[in-house]
Each structure stands twice: as C-alpha cells, then as structure tokens.
Amino acid sequence: MENIDIGKKVEKFRKAKGLSSRELAKLAEITPSMLSQIERGLANPSISTLKILAKCLDVPTFSFLLEEINTSxxxxxxxxxxxxxxxxxxxxxxxxxxxxxxxxxxxxxxxxxxxxxxxxxxxxxxxxxxxxxxxxxxxxxxxxxxxxxxxxxxxxxxxxxxxxxxxxxxxxxxxxxxxxx
Structure with a gap:
C-alpha cells in the first residue's frame, strides 16, 4: 500500500474526464481548495468524499486505492x-x-x-x-x-x-x- 497516491489518481481521472479542478469541486460539492489539497497530497479525503469523487469521475471507488505499478x-x-x-x-x-x-x-x-x-x-x-x-x-x-x-x-x-x-x-x-x- 506504500505506492498509493490518492491525490494523483484523482487528478489523473479528473484530467482524463476533461474536467477542471473547479468543475470537479463543484460536482463533488467540495471547495476548490480542498480538491487542490487532495490532489497535491496535502489532505486525505474521507471515504464519503472518495465515493462522491468516484461517482463524479465515473470510476469505481476502489480504483483510488489500487497500488501504482512500476511497469519497468x-x-x-x-x-x-x-x-x-x-x-x-x-x-x-x-x-x-x-x-x-x-x-x-x-x-x-x-x-x-x-x-x-x-x-x-x-x-x-x-x-x-x-x-x-x-x-x-x-x-x-x-x-x-x-x-x-x-x-x-x-x-x-x-x-x-x-x-x-x-x-x-x-x-x-x-x-x-x-x-x-
């Protein structure tokens, strides 16, 4: 579990969906500064916030918790x-x-x-x-x-x-x- 960076995953899924930080924050009903802190790894979202973000980004909640794979x-x-x-x-x-x-x-x-x-x-x-x-x-x-x-x-x-x-x-x-x- 040491290779999990939830914030980077949120940012990656947000960009893949073509959303700005402000747009995702509005959809998820959180402040843009909270989303920025999550994406930069300065704040950890609650489970309920993760579920909302997952729904807004159309990804399964568990996808934020999967370890990154070093393909090399x-x-x-x-x-x-x-x-x-x-x-x-x-x-x-x-x-x-x-x-x-x-x-x-x-x-x-x-x-x-x-x-x-x-x-x-x-x-x-x-x-x-x-x-x-x-x-x-x-x-x-x-x-x-x-x-x-x-x-x-x-x-x-x-x-x-x-x-x-x-x-x-x-x-x-x-x-x-x-x-x-």
Missing amino acids: HLVVRLNERKTMKVKELTYSLVSPDFTGNLATAIMEVPPMKSSSESPLAHKGEEVAYVLEGKIKVYLEEEVYVLEKGDSVKIPSHLKHKWDNPFEEKAVILFSVTPPVF
Missing part, C-alpha cells in the same frame, strides 16, 4: 533473466519473479537427464510447450513423447516427470499457476 519491473531482458540450476536442469525465469498468480520459465533438460527419479505432484497447474528437441513426459501411469511445437496441460496435484532419453537437449517453456518451485 514487468520487463525481463534476455541478459537479465534469473536462472537457477537444479541438478543438471536449468530454469530461466521468463516472468519477472514469483509474485502474483502466474510464473513462466524455460526449462532445459540435457540429453539422458530427468527432472526427478519418479513422478512428483505439486499444487500448481502447468501448461508446457516444447521449444526445442523432444522429451518424454510421464503423467501418472501414462508416458507421452512431446516434440517441438507440442504442448501439455498438467492439472494440479497430477504426478508428472520430465525425461530426456534422447541425444539432444530439450527446451520447454512452461507456466505455472499459482507459482510453485
């Missing part, structure tokens, strides 16, 4: 990607981090390597897409060979394992919700 933190550059090695598998995080409801990563499985000894389950639901090579995926008791361009959905708590018995590395893009590792 949403971009992941190739050379800045976070990577980790688990055994001999490499995971490169495509999403910026594990916050939120979704994480996406690229898993590289070298030839003759597996993700685990036996199939494992976790609470996250996955969708995986083969970018390079081919790989065996174990889903409970079934085994499937996925090739470049193939994909698979793995429901939450379904035991699964990745195995690369082939001579070239396999590269798999996958998304997990909620993010679990």
Whole structure:
C-alpha cells in the first residue's frame, strides 16, 4: 500500500474526464481548495468524499486505492533473466519473479537427464510447450513423447516427470499457476 497516491489518481481521472479542478469541486460539492489539497497530497479525503469523487469521475471507488505499478519491473531482458540450476536442469525465469498468480520459465533438460527419479505432484497447474528437441513426459501411469511445437496441460496435484532419453537437449517453456518451485 506504500505506492498509493490518492491525490494523483484523482487528478489523473479528473484530467482524463476533461474536467477542471473547479468543475470537479463543484460536482463533488467540495471547495476548490480542498480538491487542490487532495490532489497535491496535502489532505486525505474521507471515504464519503472518495465515493462522491468516484461517482463524479465515473470510476469505481476502489480504483483510488489500487497500488501504482512500476511497469519497468514487468520487463525481463534476455541478459537479465534469473536462472537457477537444479541438478543438471536449468530454469530461466521468463516472468519477472514469483509474485502474483502466474510464473513462466524455460526449462532445459540435457540429453539422458530427468527432472526427478519418479513422478512428483505439486499444487500448481502447468501448461508446457516444447521449444526445442523432444522429451518424454510421464503423467501418472501414462508416458507421452512431446516434440517441438507440442504442448501439455498438467492439472494440479497430477504426478508428472520430465525425461530426456534422447541425444539432444530439450527446451520447454512452461507456466505455472499459482507459482510453485
């Protein structure tokens, strides 16, 4: 909640609506100086004033309380990607981090390597897409060979394992919700 500036949001919505400070103050039945103080962060509006401002600006009241998002933190550059090695598998995080409801990563499985000894389950639901090579995926008791361009959905708590018995590395893009590792 530290990135919330109600006044800046009021000003942004006011300008987007094409209203002057005086016009909005009149519509909201507050003084122009009170609106100016709110917009400059010198006064905090009451909940009832926020509701009136929201109605005048035709926005939901909660929109004043949403944190600002620093969009530069949403971009992941190739050379800045976070990577980790688990055994001999490499995971490169495509999403910026594990916050939120979704994480996406690229898993590289070298030839003759597996993700685990036996199939494992976790609470996250996955969708995986083969970018390079081919790989065996174990889903409970079934085994499937996925090739470049193939994909698979793995429901939450379904035991699964990745195995690369082939001579070239396999590269798999996958998304997990909620993010679990």
